[in-house]
Amino acid sequence: MRITVDxxxxxxxxxxxxxxxxxxxxxxxxHGPKYGCGIAQCGACTVHLDGLAVRSCxxxxxxxxxAEITTIEGLGTPEALHPVQQAWIxxxxxxxxYCQSGQxxxxxxxxxxxxxxxxxxxxxxxxxxxxxxxxxxxxxxxxRRAIQAEGA
Amino acid sequence: MGRLKTIARRTxxxxxxxxxGGVAFGIYAYxxxxxxxxLADLPPGAATLxxxxxxxxxxxxxxxxxxxxxxxxxxxxxxxxxxELDVDPATIRTxxxxxSGAYYNGKxxxxxxxxxxxxxxxVARTGRGAGDVIAKFLGLHLTGGSTTVPDSYxxxxxxxxxxxxxxxxxxxxxxxxxxxxxxxxxxxxxxPDGTRITYADLATEAATLDPVExxxxxxxxWRWLGKPMRRTDIVAKSTGTFRxxxxxxxxxxxxxxxxxxxxxxxGLTSMDTGAALAxxxxxxxxPVTDGFAVLADNTWRAMKAARAVVPVWGTxxxxxxxxxxxxxxxxxxxxxxxxxSRFADDGDVDAAPGTPLAADYRAPxxxxxxxxxxxxxxxxxxxxxxxxTATQIPTFIRDAVAGITGQDADQVHLHNLASGGSFGHxxxxxxxxxxxxxxxxxxxxxxxxxxxxxxxxxxxxxxxxALARGRGTVxxxxxxxxxxxxxxxxxxESQLGRQGLPAAGPDVAIVAAAWDAPYALPDRRVTxxxxxxxxxxxxxxxxxxxxxxFFHESLMDELIHAAGxxxxxxxxxxxxHAPTRQVLETVADMASWDGPLxxxxxxxxxxxxxxxxxxxxxxxxxQTDAGLRLDRLWLAAEVGRVLDPVNIExxxxxxxxxxxxxxxxxxxxFADHRPEQSNFHDYDSLRLWQVPQVEVRALGTTGEIRGAGxxxxxxxxxxxxxxxxxxxxxxxxxMPFAKTMVFA
Ligand code: FES
Ligand code: FES
Numbered sequence: 001m002r003i004t005v006d007x008x009x010x011x012x013x014x015x016x017x018x019x020x021x022x023x024x025x026x027x028x029x030x031h032g033p034k035y036g037c038g039i040a041q042c043g044a045c046t047v048h049l050d051g052l053a054v055r056s057c058x059x060x061x062x063x064x065x066x067a068e069i070t071t072i073e074g075l076g077t078p079e080a081l082h083p084v085q086q087a088w089i090x091x092x093x094x095x096x097x098y099c100q101s102g103q104x105x106x107x108x109x110x111x112x113x114x115x116x117x118x119x120x121x122x123x124x125x126x127x128x129x130x131x132x133x134x135x136x137x138x139x140x141x142x143x144r145r146a147i148q149a150e151g152a
Numbered sequence: 153m154g155r156l157k158t159i160a161r162r163t164x165x166x167x168x169x170x171x172x173g174g175v176a177f178g179i180y181a182y183x184x185x186x187x188x189x190x191l192a193d194l195p196p197g198a199a200t201l202x203x204x205x206x207x208x209x210x211x212x213x214x215x216x217x218x219x220x221x222x223x224x225x226x227x228x229x230x231x232x233x234x235x236e237l238d239v240d241p242a243t244i245r246t247x248x249x250x251x252s253g254a255y256y257n258g259k260x261x262x263x264x265x266x267x268x269x270x271x272x273x274x275v276a277r278t279g280r281g282a283g284d285v286i287a288k289f290l291g292l293h294l295t296g297g298s299t300t301v302p303d304s305y306x307x308x309x310x311x312x313x314x315x316x317x318x319x320x321x322x323x324x325x326x327x328x329x330x331x332x333x334x335x336x337x338x339x340x341x342x343x344p345d346g347t348r349i350t351y352a353d354l355a356t357e358a359a360t361l362d363p364v365e366x367x368x369x370x371x372x373x374w375r376w377l378g379k380p381m382r383r384t385d386i387v388a389k390s391t392g393t394f395r396x397x398x399x400x401x402x403x404x405x406x407x408x409x410x411x412x413x414x415x416x417x418x419g420l421t422s423m424d425t426g427a428a429l430a431x432x433x434x435x436x437x438x439p440v441t442d443g444f445a446v447l448a449d450n451t452w453r454a455m456k457a458a459r460a461v462v463p464v465w466g467t468x469x470x471x472x473x474x475x476x477x478x479x480x481x482x483x484x485x486x487x488x489x490x491x492x493s494r495f496a497d498d499g500d501v502d503a504a505p506g507t508p509l510a511a512d513y514r515a516p517x518x519x520x521x522x523x524x525x526x527x528x529x530x531x532x533x534x535x536x537x538x539x540x541t542a543t544q545i546p547t548f549i550r551d552a553v554a555g556i557t558g559q560d561a562d563q564v565h566l567h568n569l570a571s572g573g574s575f576g577h578x579x580x581x582x583x584x585x586x587x588x589x590x591x592x593x594x595x596x597x598x599x600x601x602x603x604x605x606x607x608x609x610x611x612x613x614x615x616x617x618a619l620a621r622g623r624g625t626v627x628x629x630x631x632x633x634x635x636x637x638x639x640x641x642x643x644x645e646s647q648l649g650r651q652g653l654p655a656a657g658p659d660v661a662i663v664a665a666a667w668d669a670p671y672a673l674p675d676r677r678v679t680x681x682x683x684x685x686x687x688x689x690x691x692x693x694x695x696x697x698x699x700x701x702f703f704h705e706s707l708m709d710e711l712i713h714a715a716g717x718x719x720x721x722x723x724x725x726x727x728x729h730a731p732t733r734q735v736l737e738t739v740a741d742m743a744s745w746d747g748p749l750x751x752x753x754x755x756x757x758x759x760x761x762x763x764x765x766x767x768x769x770x771x772x773x774x775q776t777d778a779g780l781r782l783d784r785l786w787l788a789a790e791v792g793r794v795l796d797p798v799n800i801e802x803x804x805x806x807x808x809x810x811x812x813x814x815x816x817x818x819x820x821x822f823a824d825h826r827p828e829q830s831n832f833h834d835y836d837s838l839r840l841w842q843v844p845q846v847e848v849r850a851l852g853t854t855g856e857i858r859g860a861g862x863x864x865x866x867x868x869x870x871x872x873x874x875x876x877x878x879x880x881x882x883x884x885x886x887m888p889f890a891k892t893m894v895f896a
Binding site for chain 2: 072136
């Protein structure tokens with residue numbers, strides 16, 4: 001199969017039923033996306049497939065054949081931050097941080113689809129992403145900050 | 153001395169016996185300086201000035217012995233050291249350091265004693281001092297009890313100050329000037345003529361000197377502490393570049409997963425591994441205690457093959473089959489024979505005048521379920537064993553693994569990692585032991601073992617379920633008497649038992665935040681009953697206070713309602729501890745409290761005192777067509793001096809919301825001797841759409857510095873239950889509330 005991850009094309013000989021999450025983590029060594037549940041309940045594994053947020057634990061390698069994937073590590077880097085990452089840093093959102101790759105990818109996708117979401121739309125879009133540390137108030141604040149930064 | 157030392161090593165005194173024993177034996181050994189464990193493994197060219205500071209050509213490495221489970225421990229420890237040492241916290245490296253008794257936690261042992269933290273009398277102060285002595289003596293290298301900041305606050309600043317002055321002394325000797333003529337700045341000593349000598353340059357000379365003791369800086373001169381700080385891990389955690397245990401890659405590594413008997417401890421009788429071994433990438437299926445491990449070249453392949461193994465499980469059982477039977481055991485335990493403690497017993501509750509009220513309350517088993525599933529990497533050879541894992545108990549793990557490999561403790565090297573959450577989970581270590589068992593069967597090969605979420609969810613050590621019986625009387629518009637009995641398993645007994653240590657004395661956790669709730673009534677009694685051991689139980693964020701806050705503040709609220717008094721006013725009348733009254737007054741102010749409302753909207757209040765921190769919360773709810781909605785949460789707490797206002801807020805609010813999520817929707821139940829929950833679809837917690845608007849105030853006006861990770865939790869559930877009563881007239885006496893109430 002062929003897949004492009006964070007701009008780099010790869011050719012792999014792997015099982016069609018391997019979830020994209022494990023293809024990324026264990027075959028390509030891209031560890032930004034996290035394993036939290038494996039059953040679409042936590043969102044820690046969220047990446048962008050052709051620009052939209054998906055749970056990488058639910059997409060198989062077969063389905064991802066030919067796709068363009070962006071992970072948290074391709075969204076932005078410590079040297080060149082994505083505006084959502086910048087907002088996340090300024091709001092000091094992360095506690096343990098384990099959910100935050102997924103939270104940031106979900107928020108970035110939301111803002112592509114809907115650059116000016118209402119509070120309810122933010123809540124709805126983000127409710128598939130579990131934060132066991134309950135950093136939620138700062139997640140809300142960071143999304144609002146990112147919206148303002150984008151709008152400015 | 154010798155005999156007491158043996159006793160202390162064998163037995164963790166979780167009760168009052170520790171006070172007498174500790175004071176008598178400890179002082180001499182306590183005053184002896186600890187050995188510096190960094191000396192044993194010093195890299196070439198590096199020097200160490202004390203157990204917290206390592207300097208080499210690259211600069212300064214700060215040793216941050218308290219585990220980082222998401223609470224920002226590494227960051228705050230870094231700032232504490234840097235503030236005195238004069239190095240830029242953003243440029244220095246940190247390391248959790250080796251597992252060593254030198255990093256003893258002096259505060260955590262005191263938490264196990266029946267000394268109310270508001271009690272400043274001689275006995276209590278002596279007892280708390282004894283906790284420090286015992287911890288140092290036992291080398292209690294441990295993170296827990298919201299003690300990281302209280303324990304590190306003086307120690308790390310003193311280490312920084314001493315290292316700074318010792319480096320200056322080395323420079324003074326080299327330059328032939330007096331030390332007082334020198335100053336320090338950004339990792340260098342500056343001479344009067346402006347000459348800069350870096351710490352790295354001076355380190356080896358400084359290490360030969362006797363450490364210089366130095367006074368701590370006046371807080372008025374602080375550059376970083378006391379102001380919002382940028383967490384040192386924040387960029388990595390916002391860019392996916394932070395590395396957790398499951399992200400480590402080693403040459404020649406095998407991925408592994410473990411499956412054990414769904415009835416914990418019942419063992420594996422036999423297994424058919426044929427199908428699993430034939431699957432792509434699978435290297436081996438190996439036995440481990442209570443189950444098996446699959447080794448493969450990819451974690452998913454290991455997990456997939458694990459489902460193809462056909463095990464025949466053993467059928468022994470160690471506890472009752474169902475949750476109902478366990479509730480019965482809790483009710484049965486409320487007898488004189490099982491009485492564990494009665495630390496509060498004022499007046500005579502049985503003869504108290506007034507109209508009686510009685511109510512029973514329940515709190516379920518809960519799992520910590522941090523989002524990062526348990527994992528560890530172990531490489532075993534006959535000469536040495538290396539462990540990479542995130543843990544709050546490094547010395548215990550080192551010793552447990554040495555026991556498994558048959559090596560000496562100094563052949564076992566623990567490399568501690570930051571954890572993707574804990575909530576008390578990383579005080580357990582069963583997955584590390586399993587990984588050591590695997591690694592011994594594959595000498596020389598790094599084994600990186602990851603539990604599936606299903607294995608993790610079904611093999612937790614749980615927050616104990618607890619049953620409370622509340623009684624009280626009201627008289628002339630006031631609460632007159634208060635009598636609370638609590639039955640639960642002992643966390644201390646269970647947790648220490650897993651480390652092979654017996655626990656003596658009553659378990660304060662059973663009644664924590666109930667017996668020492670700072671209320672004064674003429675007749676007041678709190679009794680703890682110990683339910684005989686069953687399901688393995690563990691310290692879960694705020695431990696006993698996590699259920700007792702709910703029990704105490706629900707019963708208090710029922711009594712106040714029966715008396716026809718105001719929930720804030722009557723509490724203020726009864727509370728004898730000034731800081732606790734102050735947080736309650738503050739939160740009432742923040743919420744513009746004017747009573748519990750009613751008619752579809754409700755406000756509830758609760759105030760708790762746990763880990764030395766008084767915390768008051770007001771929650772506002774409203775009844776909507778979709779169900780009950782949480783609108784607002786106000787929280788005021790007194791944690792003493794606020795070192796980082798942003799992180800304090802995150803921790804207090806995180807504690808409260810974590811408490812609310814579980815109070816509303818989570819429980820672990822048992823059927824057929826095994827937990828019924830398997831993943832986050834049936835063990836959920838708060839989601840963003842349920843999160844109220846949160847406002848937090850940390851007073852920072854009085855008192856000793858305290859940790860903030862746990863004290864935000866205990867008042868959240870009762871504040872919510874009390875708000876729901878105000879809005880709907882329904883009194884919720886059992887968690888999780890979603891069993892009886894529909895939430896939006
Ligand atoms: S790991 Fe994919 S949603 Fe949890
Ligand atoms: S920050 Fe820990 S799970 Fe979200």
